[in-house]
Amino acid sequence: MITRKDVEYVAKLARIGFSESEIEQFTKELSAILEYIGKLNELDVSKVEPTSHVLPIKNVYREDVLKKSLPVSDVMKIAVVKDKNQFKVPKVIE
Amino acid sequence: MNLHELTAHQIIKDKVNPREVRKSLEERIASVDKKVKAVLRLCPDEAEVGKGVLSGIPIATKDNICIKDNLTTCASHILDGFKPPYDATVISKLRNAGASLFCSTNMDEFAFGSSTENSFYGPTHNPWDTTRVPGGSSGGSAAAVSAGEATMALGSDTGGSIRQPASFCGVVGLKPTYGRVSRYGLIAFGSSLDQIGPLTKDVEDSALLLNVIAGYDPNDSTSVDVLVPDYTKSLVKDVKGLKIGIPKEYFIEGIDKEVKDAVDQAINLLKKSGADYKEISLPHTEYAVPTYYIVATSEASSNLARFDGVQYGLRSKAAKKEVSDLIDMYFATREAGFGKEAKRRIMLGTYALSAGYYEAYYLRALKVRTLIKRDFDEAFKSVDCIITPTSPTDAFKIGEKTEDPLSMYLSDIFTISTNLAGIPGISIPCGFTKNNLPIGLQILAKPFAEETLFRVAYTYEQGTEWHKQKPKL
Incomplete structure (x- = not known):
């Protein structure tokens, strides 16, 4: 039910590179898993509300006041490649 | 008794020098961890013993909980070299309680797994039989506590990742109510399911x-402002009049007979102690695993989008040349950085959320989640707690399920619905199989009723000796 083309498309959405043999293997594995998940179709859920979250919490607001944030120098320590206080990445456009 | 075998409450009560405990644990790791492989790295020793209720107690933490300036990798290649610029809230709370951060423990990469085999650093082994898995994904924390390599530990539980390894390793593992413990600084897997909890030698x-780590945190808007009681007050040997529910759907084909017998005996012990017993039904149990694998992977695919090589962790060398563009860098980094199960789950989640499939998979799973939650709401109208096996079998062999993702997913069949419903659950040792492997008893309660879990678990533990058994290593 899931084709090689589907897997290639999803891999593109997920931004993951795959080898040819991996695409083949994932096509098989994901098909088996999705077939199992098809079990959910046994239930009539037309009148059921979805639960994305178990707590009775809606939006959580806070006052818009300035708070101390992490020092920039601390945060920049995690950078893979940086240029002064900026994260450096390969070029985005030609 | 060796210092590495002591519980925290024994160390506190007998005023044992915690620095000597730490030394003893380090020696223990040096002698047994080449067999168990539970510990990824030791935390730097602090110069002074902290003050507070856990003064100097050495605590192991799962490698997905951020410790400031300390390598935190989720056992994934993609977080190579990542040293968080801040502490997770539970880490701040441990520091404030005087605890000594002791070591980071192994796990399935990003908590994706039930066996701790999906770690970039290699599998952890079960201390009771090193040819077997410790369970997962908090297998390193469970094995470390079981093997006497840590006094107590923190894990995280998204679908059973604290309780199932606790069961396999013969220790106590608690998943608190969703919202009881702050998730701030826990590297997210399934944000609506994850909870941090303790893995310990006893109840x-x-x-x-839990007294130390529980509580509302403004940095986690899904933590709940409900009073944190003193949980040690629930350590009473008394279950008179307490109503236990036994869900008939949990005692099904495929459950190991030895596991079933051990759980039956545990229920008998509680009945003899004055508890009432009632068969209940959780009719949507069989839909929990497929629901979970849509909800959890969808949330994971979204959460793991941040690992792209831009800011921290791995940036694939193949893409480091200035000539390659940003998109290539994403593909190359994520291909090199994620392990097989992480890729499998990101792919499944991305598919379930993609245009055209969202309603058929993700939305449908959220609706079934409502039905599963309702089952528990209904059950808790007539019982105070629910008792089940933690896992249908004892610890399986290393390599036994790695080629069959579905059979691996099914080992969490009894723990998964707890996370979907957001309720608390605990696994405690309740016997051994013929293979001399621990069996776990799972107790579930209403949201924020951890006190009931402790009361039942403590009463059971006081009447048994299972938790005192130690693996021979």
């Missing part, structure tokens, strides 16, 4: 540790 230590 008293579990209560001591």
